[in-house]
Amino acid sequence: MPASTTRAPLDPARLLVGPALTPMAFVRAMTEAYEARGLDPDGALKTAHIAPADVRNAGARITAAQMEAVSDAAMRELDDEGLGCFSRALPWGSYGMLARASLSAPTLGLALRRWCRHHSLLTDDVLLSLEATGDSARIALRPHRRPAPPTEFCVVSVLRNIHGLASWYVDSRIPLQGAQFPYAPPPHVDAYRVLFDGPCAFGAEHAAIAFDASYLALPMRRDETSMNQMLQRALPLTVRAYRRDRLLVQRVRQVLAAQPLDAHNAEDLAALLNVSARTLHRQLRDEGASLQALKDEVRRQRATELLLRTRRPIKQVAQDIGFRNEKSFIRAFRGWTGRSPGEWRSEQAA
Structure with a gap:
């Protein structure tokens, strides 16, 4: 339902909160849509507390709230959600x-x-x-x-x-x-x-x-x-x-598989995912998973692939999947399979 008039200017205290990152070039594109239809954009600009003189300032920026306000006003006045981007x-x-x-x-x-x-x-x-x-x-x-x-x-x-x-x-x-x-x-x-x-x-x-x-x-x-x-x-x-x-669980699996040597602990993994360690643990818990369980899952899958498809020494397999030493890997592998890596490899080859 289009509106024929622009809304009243909003509180500048709300509009100007936050960093001004949106390029003024996008506002200029909206004003050009007005001009193409012989209309005046000043009402929409006033709603968003944007000075008309600033529209031609190539280096000017506005806040996200200002962008939302001017876009909403322009869409209503022009009755065009495309804001002049399309031929109709x-x-x-x-x-x-x-x-x-x-x-x-x-x-x-x-x-x-x-x-x-x-x-x-x-x-x-x-x-x-x-x-x-x-x-x-x-x-x-x-x-x-x-x-x-x-x-x-x-x-x-x-x-x-x-x-x-x-x-x-x-x-x-x-x-x-x-x-x-x-x-x-x-x-x-x-x-x-x-x-x-x-x-x-x-x-x-x-x-x-x-x-x-x-x-x-x-x-x-x-x-x-x-x-x-x-x-x-x-x-x-x-x-x-x-x-x-x-999909944090999926992203964690991908990082653990692709960068096992860079994700030894929650802090390192969280840094790779651009989240905090606290957020990492909380979101995994919300998705019904734990970091240790995911590490075990990814490491076990990679370990069995290397043991089955290559003849790499056990020590090298341990290093390749992110274990700091061979003893830790053997202990973990026994917990996963009930066998040592050497025993498991021999059984698969038999």
Whole structure:
């Protein structure tokens, strides 16, 4: 339901809380959408306490709350949730419709595929697709039936939108493995470290964000009631990071397998995962796991593979899987299998 007028200016004490990290270039893109339609953006800027003169300041930044406020006001005044990114407006409620259409999917993977497919019903300027290869999944954005390539604001907005919604669907922060963009690094390239929590590459053939494919199998955790509540203030999904990660167990397994020598204790492992040791233990407990059990699981699997497929000495196997000495490994292996590593290897070869 579009609003014909801009909301009253919000309390600047709330709007200006937090670091000003969002590039003013994104606000300038919104004002250009106003200008293209012969409208005045000053009301939306006033709502967010952004001085019109600052919009042309290439180095200016605003807070996340200001970005939320000006985006909400502009969407309502323009009746365009695309904020001028596409050749035709996306009327108020368009992205809510996409979110609802995917809500009944049993898993995140199916929900994202539906969202990408249905997005083309709103606009055919770009094509969105979910691509999974091995352990990695990508949401790719490619230009389609429009001569001009998508703008930076369009690319960032769409990818941030779907990333935020995906995290909300499964009630989990989905860390990105990386992101790529089909344009040169902008003057505000440092802001991309905040916008996308993974390595960013520029000058790519098309835009995309990548993440662990294991998230695609997570069940949807939201219902119609929570959807209605979220849609009242959906924009924070795209301007604020989601914190909880429901795949911490999987990430711990991956780190323990890939970097066994760097993860001897909880502090070292937590540092590799960019969390505190306390948070690591608490989230694992919430997921019904313990660090010691995961270490035993990963080490046992790796040890049996090395003992079975190689002729490495027991001492080297112990070192390869992260044990500080051979005696500790033998003691642990007996606890796992009831046999010493040498006995187990001999039995398997017989």
